Amino acid sequence: MNDQIFEVVITTVSASGEPHIAPMGIRYKPGGQVLLLPFKPSRTLDNVLATGAAVLNRVVDTRIIAGSVTGRRRWPLLPADRIFGHRLQAALSHLELRLLDQQDDPQRPVLTMETVHEQSHSAFAGFNRAQSAVIEGAVLVSRLHMLPLEKIEAEMRYLQTAVDKTAGPEEHEAWGWLQDAVELHRRKSSP
Numbered sequence: 518m519n520d521q522i523f524e525v526v527i528t529t530v531s532a533s534g535e536p537h538i539a540p541m542g543i544r545y546k547p548g549g550q551v552l553l554l555p556f557k558p559s560r561t562l563d564n565v566l567a568t569g570a571a572v573l574n575r576v577v578d579t580r581i582i583a584g585s586v587t588g589r590r591r592w593p594l595l596p597a598d599r600i601f602g603h604r605l606q607a608a609l610s611h612l613e614l615r616l617l618d619q620q621d622d623p624q625r626p627v628l629t630m631e632t633v634h635e636q637s638h639s640a641f642a643g644f645n646r647a648q649s650a651v652i653e654g655a656v657l658v659s660r661l662h663m664l665p666l667e668k669i670e671a672e673m674r675y676l677q678t679a680v681d682k683t684a685g686p687e688e689h690e691a692w693g694w695l696q697d698a699v700e701l702h703r704r705k706s707s708p
C-alpha cells in the first residue's frame with residue numbers, strides 16, 4: 518500500500534538567511550518524524566542541507582500553493598521559535614523540523630526530519646472542494662512541461678466545476694493564476 522501523503526508548504530532559509538517557500542507532499546512517521554522528498558535540483562534541499570532545518574506549514578489559503586507554481590512566492594512570514602527560519606503567517610499550524618538523516622539519490626533524496634516544536638494558530642474550518650481543485654490545478658501547472666496540453670486542459674475543465682460551486686475569493690484568485698499560466702503556455706506552444 519502507498520504511504521499517505523499530505524500537501525503542505527515547506528519554508529526554509531539559505532545559509533545567508535534568504536527565505537524560500539515551496540509546496541511539498543510529505544509523509545508523517547511515528548515519533549514525530551517527517552519525510553521530505555525534494556526532486557533535484559531543489560532550493561529546499563540545498564537550504565535544509567545548509568541549515569539542518571525547515572518549517573512545515575499547514576495552510577488552507579491555496580493562493581500560496583498556486584502562487585508558488587506561478588511565480589508568486591512572497592507571503593508574510595513570522596520568525597520560528599526554536600529553529601533558524603520562519604513560518605507562514607497564514608499557517609493554521611506549523612511544525613519546526615530539524616534534519617536527522619538524509620538518504621541521497623540522483624533524483625529524489627529522502628530527508629528524515631524530527632519535530633522540535635509544534636504550534637496551532639487557527640481552527641480548520643472543514644474541507645473545501647475548490648481548495649482541493651486549486652491543489653490539483655497547481656500540480657498540473659507544475660507539470661506543463663511534462664504532460665500533453667490537451668490532458669491538462671481537460672482536467673482543468675473538470676476541476677472548474679468545484680471552483681464555480683464552492684470557491685471563496687482566495688480560491689477564485691488562485692484559480693485565475695493557474696488558468697493564466699495554462700493559457701500562456703498554450704499561446705507559447707501554438708505555432
Ligand SMILES: Cc1cc2nc3c(=O)[nH]c(=O)nc-3n(C[C@H](O)[C@H](O)[C@H](O)COP(=O)(O)O)c2cc1C
Nearest residue numbers: 524539540541542554555556559560561562655656
Ligand atoms: C501540491 C504540490 C506538491 C508538491 N510536492 C513536491 C514534492 O514532494 N517534492 C518536490 O520536489 N516538489 C514538489 N512540488 C513542486 C515544488 O513545490 C516546486 O517544484 C518547487 O519549486 C520545489 O523546488 P524548490 O525546492 O527548488 O523550490 C509540489 C508542488 C505542488 C503544487
